[in-house]
Amino acid sequence: MAKAAQNPIASMISIPIQWNATPGTQWAPNSVDPDAKHDRVMNVVNVQPVFPFKLSDDWTLVTRTIVPFVGVPFAEPKLDVTPAGEPYVVRWNEEQRIGLGDINPTGFFVPTLEGDFTVGFGPTFSAPISKAPLSSGKWTAGPAFVGVYTKGPWVVGGLVNNMWSFAGDDDRADVNKMLIQPFINYNLPKGWYVSFSPIITADWENEDNGWTVPVGAGVGRVFKVGKQPINVSVHGYYNAIKPEIGGDELMGDWTIRTQVQFLIPSAPKK
Known part of the structure; x- marks a missing residue:
């Protein structure tokens, strides 16, 4: 069960x-707000529901839909005008924008x-789905590929x-x-495992530096609550390389990732 939960293309429903x-x-470069x-x-x-569909004896279609709920720091300008009638920013009214990101x-x-x-x-x-700063405002598409090697206690891909x-x-x-997510999982007794699974991204449109490269690891366990299998994990990643916006690195140094995954194994065939 733990190894199936670590495989993004396993034939198992999971949420x-x-x-x-x-x-x-x-929230912004110092060139915008000193x-x-x-x-x-x-x-x-x-929220990332995964559903497999058996197409034939030779092929399975595994769908994964990422529905992001985003909370980002944002600010709106408080404007005034100079004696010459030119507008200028008196201060920024900061807030936390919360909503749905790109699906x-x-x-x-x-x-x-x-x-x-x-x-x-x-x-x-x-x-x-939403407006800035929660959404890119663009429809996008491209290819995706995943490879998984499972042997003994290892799930690597x-x-x-x-x-x-x-x-x-x-x-x-x-x-x-571009998004790259390598993963290395080593499974231990009683459903415990250790995991390395950083999410590396590259924004090719960023003329300064569009790379985000985290370094870290985590630990997790698969267990049951009643009859429901659940996979719980926590990871800590140091953002060794961060993207630059306006010459500043806006992202924090650390990202903490916590995950609860509900597993729905297929019923055995009679």
Whole structure:
């Protein structure tokens, strides 16, 4: 059960709820607000239901839809005018914007293979639901690939995708982003496991530095509450490389990821 929970293309229904909290985040570059400090928290709660569909004896379609609930620091300007009639910013009224981010469904076509290695590939999409700063404002699409090796206590693999914008708000920046998520899980007795699973991203449209590279690990356990199997884990990642906006690194140094995953194994065939 633990190894299936760690496999993103396992033939098992699951509903992960993942909370990523990044304290020490700065809401804007100092070129915009000279008084902005690393004193805010960025929160992203991803609900990621996974459903497999048996297409034939040789193929399975595994769908994963990421529904993000986002809380980001934001501010609106308090304006005044100079004696010459030119507007200027008196101060920024800061707040936490909370809402739904871009919804991201992915479909992996998984061939039935013999042995310890499994692969999946297919399209991934992203649909803008909210306005800035919660949404990119763009419709995006691209390819996705995942490979998983399972042997003894090990579950090792990686997921990669790249998405480009093809429609949306003309006033918003184009999107060209890559995501890489390697994962190494070592399973221990009684449902415990240790895990390395950083989410690495690259924004190719960022002319300064668009890379986010976290380094860290976590621990988790699969157990039952009544008859319901649940996978719970907590990870800590140091953001060794952070993207720059306006010449400043706005992201906090650490991201804490907590996840609760409800597992729904298929009923055995009679």
